[in-house]
Structure formats: C-alpha cells, structure tokens
Amino acid sequence: MIRTLQEIVDVSRNKGKKRLIVAYAQDTHTLQAVNDAVEMGLVEATLIGDPKIIAEVCQQEGIDVGRFTILPEASDDKCVARAVRMVSAGEGDVLMKGLVSTDKYMRGILNKEYGLLPPKGVLSHVVVFQMPQYHKLLLVSDVAVIPYPDFAQKKAIVKYLIQTAGALGIERPKVALIAPSEQVLPNVISSTEAAILSKMGDRGQLGNALFDGPLSLDVALFEEVAKVKKVQGSGVAGDVDCLLFPNIDAANVFFKSATKLCKAELAAMVVGTKVPCVLTSRGDSKASKLYSIALACLSAK
Secondary structure (H helix, E strand, O other), rough: OOEEEEEEEEHHHHOOEEEEEEEEEOOOHHHHHHHHHHHHEEEEEEEEEOOHHHHHHHHOOOOOOOHHHEEEEEHHHHHHHHHHHHHHHHOOOOOEEOOOOHHHHHHHHOOOOOOHHHHHHHEEEEEEOOOOOOOOEEEEEOOOOOOOEEEEHHHHHHHHHHHHHHHHHOOOOOEEEEEOOOOOOOOOOOHHHHHHHHHHHOOOOOOOOOEEEEEOOHHHHOOHHHOOOOOOOOOOOOOEEEEEOOHHHHHHHHHHHHHHOOOOOOEEOOOEOOEEOOOOOOOOHHHHHHHHHHHHHHHOO
C-alpha cells in the first residue's frame, strides 16, 4: 500500500512514461512541475500556449525548453480546446490544467463534440492528502466539481474514491460518509443519505470497501474521539482512508483548512473522464502539481 505522495511518484515512474498534454502551460509552477515529471521519466510533455512566454519562463527558471513539444495557441480557451481534442483523439494519456481558470478547463472537458465525459457519465474530483496530523494518505471528494451531489452522484463519487484507493494499493479502503453528527438525524439529508449509503456498502452494492456513516469528521479521523462519543462497532473511525463530504461547501472548507492551516501536500485530479485530468488550483505549489501528475499517470490506463 502506498503511504506517501512520494511513493505515488516512484510507483508511477516504474509503470513507464505517459503522454501529458498541458493546456495553457505558461505559469512557473506548472512548468516546474512538468519539467520535474519529464526529468523523472514520468511523462513526455506537450505544452499548448504562447511559445514566447513559455520560453521566457523556462529561461527564468533554468529549464531546457527543448525537452517539451510546444504547440502555439494565443488564448486560454483555444489552448483548452486543442488539448482536449488531442486527448480525445488518443494523442495523450493525461490532461493537465495550466494557467487557466477551472471553469474554462471544465467547459472543455464537458464539450459535447470532443469532450472527455462518457455518455451518461458523472464527473467528480478526488484529492489525496498527505497531512502531518494523520498517519496515512487521506482521499477526499468532492471539493471542486459537483456543488450539491444528489444521491446517485454520491454513489458515483464513492466508487471513484474506491477506484483511486485501489490505484494506491488499498485493497479494501475504509470509507466515512461525513455528516454533522455520528447520530442518524432524520431531518438532515446528509445524515440519512449517509446511513443509506453505508447500508448499501455493507451489502456490497458499492464495491469492495468498508463503510460507516453518518460520521462526524472528528469521529472519522480520531479514534480517541470515537471512544469518547461511544461510537461502537466501527471499523472505519480513527483509521479512515476515504472521506465523502455531503457538499462542496464542507469539502472545500476542509480542503482549504488542510492546505493552509495544516500544511498538507496533495495530489488532485478529475475522475469519471475518459482519461485522468489533473486539476489543481493555480496557486498550488509545484510539488502538489507534480504529485497530481504522478497520481494521474498512476491511474491512467
């Protein structure tokens, strides 16, 4: 089982190079991360953007621009469209967002003519955190794509979490279905849906995983809290692998708290697409972008 983000890089590298297509690859952190991924043998990289700006940034950072294939496009919209078209046509194994907003990136992925969403598919977003306060990697969804998932979407998100955990070598991940309380609250939708999902999981309807919910976040993460609150019979509390949050409000607040207050490093990608799509914040570190490339490469076919 993979226990650190660096191990994701190492295992992915051993699988062989993937073809990475980067849309609007003109910012320092993206180019640094892609350069590191090329140096490590993770990818062969194609950058789509303004060649002059790419060359200038590479020169400032001491990066050999000759190690990339560069395709010229003037605007961020055109960069995304061209990158998505290339991946859709089988010319790339992994898509990556550069200096372009998430909404434009997602619009390209969802394009009905050449996009990457399968028919009747559900897109989601999975983050893998490495936190000083937690004893192993923690998978979280959905912090960026689906604002208020309905029950059917929650089932899909759970399956994506399990699939990603499987790529990390976790054979039977422990999944916590997060709600305000570990008690079932009939008037709280997140609580009742968590209880139903947990029962479905117990009956094998959601894949090979161990489920518990509803669970409050502190109970899911800390065994001592579960003991104080007298949560009995849980094989998940205190040793959780995956957190399913009820909505983007809760998940995104957790994401920001983990990265800014708890100094978490992360890898993140869009799932449910024909190929893994790296999706990090434009302000994320080059390390997080590198780990995200590695996670996507590890998950790619």
